[in-house]
Each structure stands twice: as structure tokens, then as C-alpha cells.
Amino acid sequence: MRDRVEGGDWTFVAPQPVWAGSARLSLRARPDMDSAQVTEALPGEALERLWTGTGMGGQDWVRVRTRRDGYLGWVPEGTLLDRAPQGEALEVTALRAHAFAGPKVSRPVVGELCLGARVWRAAGEVVTEEHRRWVPVRLAGGEAAWVQEVAFAPLAVTDPADFALRLLETPYVWGGRSAWGLDCSGLSGLAYAACGRDLPRDADQQQAALAAVEAPERGDLVFFPGHVGIMLDGRRLVHANATHMRVTVETLGEGEYGERLRASCAGFGRWTA
Numbered sequence: 001m002r003d004r005v006e007g008g009d010w011t012f013v014a015p016q017p018v019w020a021g022s023a024r025l026s027l028r029a030r031p032d033m034d035s036a037q038v039t040e041a042l043p044g045e046a047l048e049r050l051w052t053g054t055g056m057g058g059q060d061w062v063r064v065r066t067r068r069d070g071y072l073g074w075v076p077e078g079t080l081l082d083r084a085p086q087g088e089a090l091e092v093t094a095l096r097a098h099a100f101a102g103p104k105v106s107r108p109v110v111g112e113l114c115l116g117a118r119v120w121r122a123a124g125e126v127v128t129e130e131h132r133r134w135v136p137v138r139l140a141g142g143e144a145a146w147v148q149e150v151a152f153a154p155l156a157v158t159d160p161a162d163f164a165l166r167l168l169e170t171p172y173v174w175g176g177r178s179a180w181g182l183d184c185s186g187l188s189g190l191a192y193a194a195c196g197r198d199l200p201r202d203a204d205q206q207q208a209a210l211a212a213v214e215a216p217e218r219g220d221l222v223f224f225p226g227h228v229g230i231m232l233d234g235r236r237l238v239h240a241n242a243t244h245m246r247v248t249v250e251t252l253g254e255g256e257y258g259e260r261l262r263a264s265c266a267g268f269g270r271w272t273a
Contacts, residue, residue: 015048015065018080022111022139024178025080027064027073031055037175038073039186039201041066043111044089044118044140049080071201085120085138092117092147093155095166095179099145103127103134107146111139114178115190119147160191161219164230164238167191170247172240177201184228187240187247188221191230197271203228210269221269222252224261231268237261 020041029035032055041047041064050063053074060077092113099111099119113119122144124136133149157163164187173181177190185203192199199206207223216222216231229239232249240247243257253262 013050015050017067018047018049018064018082019084019140020045020047021079021081022141022143024112024114024180025075026175027066027071027075029073031059031061031074033076035074037173039066039071039175040177041075042117042178043113044084044120045116046084047080052077066201069198069201081140084118084140085142087138088121089118090121090135090137090147090152092119092151093153094151097147097151099137099139099147100134101145103129103136103146105132110143110145112180113147113151114180115194116178119145155194157194159219160188160195160197161230161232161238163194164188164191164247165232165249167240167247168238168249170240172242172245172247174242182240182247184240187238188228188230192271197273207267207269211272213268213270216268217270219271223266223269224264225266 022043025041026037027039029038031053046067048065048067050065053061055061061074062077064075065072092115095115097113098109099113101107101110119137119139122136122138127134134146135149137145137147139145167179170179171181174183176182177186185206189199200209206228210221216234218231218233220231222229222231222237229237231237235252236249238249250261251258253259
């Protein structure tokens with residue numbers, strides 16, 4: 001099947017469903033390993049293959065779009081799956097989790113999982129080991145593994161600020177959107193998604209999607225040029241930032257960094273849907 005049909009001044013693209021493999025997949029700004037990561041696809045995440053292009057050194061790259069939020073990026077050819085494993089898909093709800101080679105914590109780790117990652121239920125019974133319940137699964141690439149059942153426990157979250165505080169000290173990673181490393185809009189997007197609220201990927205898109213408010217309340221987003229945080233009250237915010245290279249809490253107007261944040265504040269946004 002041709003992925004593009006060209007005619008005149010237009011190009012018709014026929015998206016093809018694909019999936020990220022068993023590890024997080026970097027989507028890059030250009031078809032070049034040295035270009036910036038713009039976002040990442042989580043293990044087992046659904047994507048759309050748009051077209052193939054040639055990058056640096058003549059390597060083939062694929063233009064992809066995330067199905068969750070329509071975000072565009074480039075990945076090297078050969079890093080995508082044409083199909084997901086058969087069976088029931090299980091979504092990870094733990095901030096971080098591991099997949100093991102067998103139903104025991106001492107077995108080798110065969111996969112690194114995170115909130116939002118997907119695995120597929122494999123044949124076989126749940127195994128109980130010292131009061132721990134292990135579920136047989138297939139990772140996105142088809143590898144057999146075992147994951148503790150608690151990694152799939154339902155989330156009971158209503159306050160994005162509460163959820164964001166669970167991610168304190170998580171390393172800052174440009175384009176990251178998992179508890180292994182995330183950026184500012186990755187944190188706000190993750191916290192809102194945990195509460196059933198889907199936000200666009202980038203800070204400016206998130207600002208456009210929310211209703212502007214003058215006086216912030218807990219859970220509102222606070223915006224700066226190219227940056228976003230989550231308000232804990234009228235002055236404090238939690239954010240993933242490259243100043244401390246981790247998720248921290250700041251107070252607007254307090255200390256040198258807090259003064260810089262207050263001076264550059266571009267407004268507040270509230271979820272009203």
C-alpha cells in the first residue's frame with residue numbers, strides 16, 4: 001500500500017495503524033538522531049504511520065502521529081510494530097513498574113513500564129507468590145513476562161495537584177511524558193489524564209484549551225513563555241523544570257527563582273469541560 005499519493009500542490013496521506021514496542025520510543029523533531037525529542041510514545045502505545053523519509057546518513061525514518069493527541073514526530077524505520085499482541089490490553093496505572101521473567105521479584109527484569117503503558121494478557125492463571133499476585137502478559141513486542149497485579153489497580157484520582165505531587169523529584173527530560181522522566185507539559189498532561197481530563201501535549205496548546213482565570217485555585221494551570229505548572233494554591237505551584245532538572249514546588253514571588261516565575265507569568269487556566 002502506498003502511504004502517499006501526490007497531485008499538484010497536495011499530498012494525500014493514508015495513515016496506517018502501528019504501535020510502539022516494549023520500550024518508550026522517542027519522537028524527534030527531524031529525521032535525525034541528534035534532533036530534539038518532541039515527545040515519546042509509551043510502551044505499547046498506538047500511533048499512526050504517515051510516510052517514510054530519508055534522514056541523515058541516508059537512514060529511513062517514519063513520520064508518525066500519536067493517536068492519543070495527534071502529535072507529530074519522526075522515528076527510525078524498524079522501531080514500530082505493525083500489530084499489537086492478541087488478547088485483552090491491560091493499561092498500567094502505577095507510576096513506574098517492571099515486567100519480570102517469572103512470577104517472583106528475584107527474577108530478571110525484562111521490561112520497564114509506566115503509567116499509560118500497555119501490555120496484553122497472556123494465557124495462563126494468575127500466580128500467587130507470598131501474597132503477591134502475578135499476571136502473565138505479553139509485552140508489545142510479543143515477549144512473555146509477568147507483572148504484579150497491583151500495577152493495574154484502578155486509579156482513584158480527582159485532584160491533578162495531588163497526583164502531580166506524587167511525581168516530586170522525577171527527573172526533567174525534554175519531551176518526556178512518563179514517571180521515568182518528563183517535561184513541564186508532560187507533567188501537567190499526565191496529572192490531568194489521571195483525573196480523566198485529556199489535554200493537548202504542549203504548554204501553549206494547553207493554555208489555549210483551558211479557560212483563562214484571574215485568581216488561581218488548586219489544580220489550575222499556570223503558564224509562562226514555553227512553560228507550565230500546576231497550582232497548589234494561590235501562590236505555590238508544582239512543575240517539572242530544567243532549572244532544578246526535576247519536579248519541584250515553587251512559590252510565585254519567593255526567592256530568586258520565584259521572582260523570575262512571577263515576573264514572567266503569562267496567566268492561569270482552568271478546566272471547565
